[in-house]
Amino acid sequence: MTLSINDKHKDFFDNVFDVVRLIPEGRVTSYGAIARYLGSAKSSRMVGWAMNASHRYPGIPAHRVVNRQGLLTGKANFAHPTEMEEKLKQESVVVVADQIINFKEIFWDPNEELKID
DNA sequence: GTCTTGACGTTTA
């Protein structure tokens, strides 16, 4: 097998990608929320690392994932530093100085929206 | 093999 990125990880990373893909337009979530939903509440760092790898995959709105403060901490990791902010603005997300103003309003928590009942 | 760094978050001082 000459696979490079697709066979190394496929548990945590793949789960992260799956959740991120489910984030509705105009909504955002946090690394910690995703980590918690996956059962690893303290592995929020890995979510961020997974997002870094997510650039190799299509259809993953990494711009909808921010930190707990609603701050666009990962904008520098995008192809263009302004890409994250611009994409959010296109979805009616109010961003000022890399900070989502209405973060609390548009926050999408997988633990609430995707809860298993 | 070890050590450092990191798209984070919580706790403690």
Added chain:
DNA sequence: CTAAACGCCAAGA
């Protein structure tokens, strides 16, 4: 209020 340490785990040097 701010600052620092810890936990967690993967990747790069």
